[in-house]
Amino acid sequence: MMRPSGQAPATSLPIGSDADLAWVRQQVRQYAAQLGFGLVQQTKLVTAASELARNTLVHGGGGQAEITALDDGRSRGLRMRFTDQGPGIRDLELAMTDGYTTGGGLGLGLSGAKRLVHEFHVDTEPGRGTTVTAVAWVTQVPSSRPGAG
């Protein structure tokens, strides 16, 4: 199968119910395992996906998750993108603050998810919606190579 260089196919998943959230978590876990993420990193990715997908459902009124396997030739990674056409976030800096919530949650979803990945970007516009993109790269544990050193 031909693929655009450096990028495997993406999966797009609907986010409209709690069952969808469970499926997104499961798909992220499966992608992460296949890409070679360790168990701790897998769990971090699933936790981040869970929070971001829940925001898409609860605050954004539903939307889509897109999961893409990345390979830049040196590292493998996973990109997760959560999109909705909801109300958007008026004050992003405030929304990213630990403990800030408009919905009676803990207010740790966005800020916590950011800490669990390597790259994090929020694109939002009041009245138009929100897209949150999170990327993590497989970090190799340094191993002692025979012949090295």
Ligand SMILES: Nc1ncnc2c1ncn2[C@@H]1O[C@H](COP(=O)(O)OP(=O)(O)OP(=O)(O)O)[C@@H](O)[C@H]1O
């Ligand atoms: N997709 C979104 N659309 C609109 N507003 C959002 C979206 N995601 C986050 N927000 C806003 O940012 C705030 C902070 O989000 P965050 O996930 O940190 O906390 P929370 O969802 O309120 O609580 P929890 O700790 O349960 O996640 C939300 O209360 C909401 O106002």
Ligand SMILES: [Mg+2]
């Ligand atoms: Mg949240």
